[in-house]
Amino acid sequence: MYVYDEYDQSIVDARVEEFRDQVNRRLSGAMTEDQFKPLRLMNGLYLQLHAYMLRVAVPYGTLDSRQMRMLGHIARKYDRGYGHFTTRQNIQYNWIKLADAPDILAELATVQMHAIQTSGNCIRNISSDQFAGAAADEVADPRPWAELLRQWSTFHSEFTYLPRKFKIAVIAADEDRAAMRLHDIGIQLLTRDGVLGAKIFVGGGMGRTPMIAHEVKDFITADHLMSYLEACLRVYNRYGRRDNIYKARIKILLHEIGVDAYREQVEAEFAAIRDLGIDPPVAELERITAMFAGPDFATDAPDTVDRSDPDFAVWLDQNVAAHKQPGHAIVTISLKPIGGIPGDASADQIDLMADLAERYGHDELRVTHAQNIVLPHVRKADLYAIWTALREAGLAEANLDLISDIIACPGLDYCSLANARSIPLAQKIGERFAGRQRELGELKLKISGCINACGHHHAGHIGILGVDKKGTENYQLLLGGSGAEDVSLGKITGPGFDEDGVVDAIERVTDRYVELREADERFLDTYRRVGMQPFKEAIYG
Amino acid sequence: MKLLTGNDLSTGDVVWWTGRDWSRHIEDAVDVGGQGEAILRAEEGARRVNVPYLIDAEATEQGPRPAHIKDRIRALGPTVRPDLTLKPADADAGAWVI
Numbered sequence: 001m002y003v004y005d006e007y008d009q010s011i012v013d014a015r016v017e018e019f020r021d022q023v024n025r026r027l028s029g030a031m032t033e034d035q036f037k038p039l040r041l042m043n044g045l046y047l048q049l050h051a052y053m054l055r056v057a058v059p060y061g062t063l064d065s066r067q068m069r070m071l072g073h074i075a076r077k078y079d080r081g082y083g084h085f086t087t088r089q090n091i092q093y094n095w096i097k098l099a100d101a102p103d104i105l106a107e108l109a110t111v112q113m114h115a116i117q118t119s120g121n122c123i124r125n126i127s128s129d130q131f132a133g134a135a136a137d138e139v140a141d142p143r144p145w146a147e148l149l150r151q152w153s154t155f156h157s158e159f160t161y162l163p164r165k166f167k168i169a170v171i172a173a174d175e176d177r178a179a180m181r182l183h184d185i186g187i188q189l190l191t192r193d194g195v196l197g198a199k200i201f202v203g204g205g206m207g208r209t210p211m212i213a214h215e216v217k218d219f220i221t222a223d224h225l226m227s228y229l230e231a232c233l234r235v236y237n238r239y240g241r242r243d244n245i246y247k248a249r250i251k252i253l254l255h256e257i258g259v260d261a262y263r264e265q266v267e268a269e270f271a272a273i274r275d276l277g278i279d280p281p282v283a284e285l286e287r288i289t290a291m292f293a294g295p296d297f298a299t300d301a302p303d304t305v306d307r308s309d310p311d312f313a314v315w316l317d318q319n320v321a322a323h324k325q326p327g328h329a330i331v332t333i334s335l336k337p338i339g340g341i342p343g344d345a346s347a348d349q350i351d352l353m354a355d356l357a358e359r360y361g362h363d364e365l366r367v368t369h370a371q372n373i374v375l376p377h378v379r380k381a382d383l384y385a386i387w388t389a390l391r392e393a394g395l396a397e398a399n400l401d402l403i404s405d406i407i408a409c410p411g412l413d414y415c416s417l418a419n420a421r422s423i424p425l426a427q428k429i430g431e432r433f434a435g436r437q438r439e440l441g442e443l444k445l446k447i448s449g450c451i452n453a454c455g456h457h458h459a460g461h462i463g464i465l466g467v468d469k470k471g472t473e474n475y476q477l478l479l480g481g482s483g484a485e486d487v488s489l490g491k492i493t494g495p496g497f498d499e500d501g502v503v504d505a506i507e508r509v510t511d512r513y514v515e516l517r518e519a520d521e522r523f524l525d526t527y528r529r530v531g532m533q534p535f536k537e538a539i540y541g
Numbered sequence: 542m543k544l545l546t547g548n549d550l551s552t553g554d555v556v557w558w559t560g561r562d563w564s565r566h567i568e569d570a571v572d573v574g575g576q577g578e579a580i581l582r583a584e585e586g587a588r589r590v591n592v593p594y595l596i597d598a599e600a601t602e603q604g605p606r607p608a609h610i611k612d613r614i615r616a617l618g619p620t621v622r623p624d625l626t627l628k629p630a631d632a633d634a635g636a637w638v639i
Contacts (some may be wrong), residue, residue, distance in 0.1 A: 026550070033591050050555055050615065098552070350561070421620065427621070471609055
């Protein structure tokens with residue numbers, strides 16, 4: 001894992017003290033809310049329905065047990081005993097007092113954490129593959145590049161006031177576990193003729209105008225990756241619209257001028273800046289990369305697991321993935337208990353996950369964009385002990401990628417932008433399908449409480465969008481989306497439903513899927529084969 | 542009826558204008574009638590409450606009930622965490638929101 005040097009630490013410490021002064025001026029009345037709002041947002045502090053909300057960055061979703069314990073400590077000391085892990089691999093606290101915010105940031109800084117780049121029209125927290133460094137299918141560990149991007153983008157003076165927020169994801173495998181092509185820039189590391197480089201996708205995103213990122217560069221060698229990205233951002237910063245917030249994202253720029261015109265501009269800019277020293281010296285990249293060297297895996301770890309406990313075997317099959325190192329495995333801890341709140345974890349649960357990482361997992365954890373937690377490096381011999389501890393803490397739901405493993409935004413229960421509640425719907429769906437979810441197989445369901453799409457509804461095999469219909473909650477149903485390597489955007493089925501109605505509609509959709517599927521075909525594959533019509537008929541008659 | 546609401550500057554708590562001050566409890570809220578804009582401007586100047594705004598509500602036997610679900614959730618708390626609402630002991634409190 002990356003360890004701050006004196007520059008990283010001093011930047012974060014200075015930011016805490018700067019914000020402390022800003023908060024004091026606001027509390028004293030020296031600043032108006034209009035003056036203060038952009039400052040607090042630059043420190044991750046929002047004002048939501050019931051209180052201030054603090055969004056803490058978890059860079060590329062990676063943290064150690066000490067940092068995880070700090071998240072639990074903050075939940076316990078400053079919030080109401082829990083936190084909410086988000087689709088940006090971050091964590092949010094819902095009940096923060098303004099006066100406490102500087103102290104929270106100061107405590108975070110002691111474990112090399114912060115809330116920078118979690119709001120505002122800057123380059124946001126870089127996201128990545130939660131299996132980085134553990135997956136057998138990656139060509140390189142994407143985290144050194146994500147860390148380099150973090151350092152490059154932190155307080156980048158040219159890119160602090162972009163036309164709109166800007167999200168970047170880095171992956172290094174063909175399997176896309178980070179919804180890479182639904183980011184403003186998606187980077188896929190790959191090798192060509194033995195040389196490490198990247199394919200660059202630009203202009204993806206969800207929100208009110210969902211788009212899949214276009215391939216803008218087939219291959220850029222790693223030694224020029226940063227200068228190429230700088231060129232991508234410069235063109236956006238120059239031509240991106242600032243007159244209309246709804247047309248300000250880079251996806252709209254590409255849509256309006258076309259991919260080829262954008263590419264031409266980027267190439268021209270790249271030619272002008274590629275030799276200006278924007279790319280890091282080899283020594284700096286090596287310094288960062290060395291910190292992500294994998295742990296010393298036991299080479300004699302047994303590669304077999306006792307599956308005699310049937311409940312454990314179910315969890316093993318559902319939530320445990322193959323590791324690149326024999327005798328080891330990747331565990332995904334579901335934060336989606338049936339009837340629970342997707343992404344929420346109590347302070348005690350956060351502490352427990354930290355303890356397990358420290359004891360069994362080489363001290364590493366990851367936050368996934370699907371709002372779960374990963375222990376990326378555990379010995380297979382320890383899986384039963386891990387599962388037993390998780391089960392006692394209510395964290396052993398065996399539902400990864402099943403219909404109850406729902407991505408859901410906080411919705412109208414917490415969010416000031418939302419039009420409808422997401423969480424109660426997730427709870428009802430989880431309860432309705434708990435008994436037959438394994439029969440349905442992989443089925444990714446995603447719920448957003450408004451058109452901003454924080455719940456990734458466009459990318460759900462089944463997506464739900466909550467809208468306001470004359471003051472009451474109404475839910476539109478979408479089918480056929482995917483955020484994975486087979487990326488696609490869901491299509492609306494037709495007229496919307498009330499809360500119970502949409503749960504019934506999903507049941508009719510899944511019933512029709514079971515009738516139509518061939519062999520072990522996933523829901524998404526059946527949908528793609530047969531199209532929308534059979535499902536529309538099932539829903540609306 | 543018209544209510545004036547906002548979030549307390551220091552705590553972020555949802556608060557309601559009582560005629561003289563702010564309260565966390567909507568039962569204490571008063572109809573500001575045609576004086577709403579003037580009170581709003583005065584309170585903005587006082588800088589105790591963030592982004593105060595006026596809402597429509599209905600007078601009921603249980604007290605004021607905001608017209609929009611968003612303000613009813615603000616008045617009670619998150620429907621999915623009854624333990625964190627202003628009425629944790631009232632099992633039916635969530636029904637008031639819906």
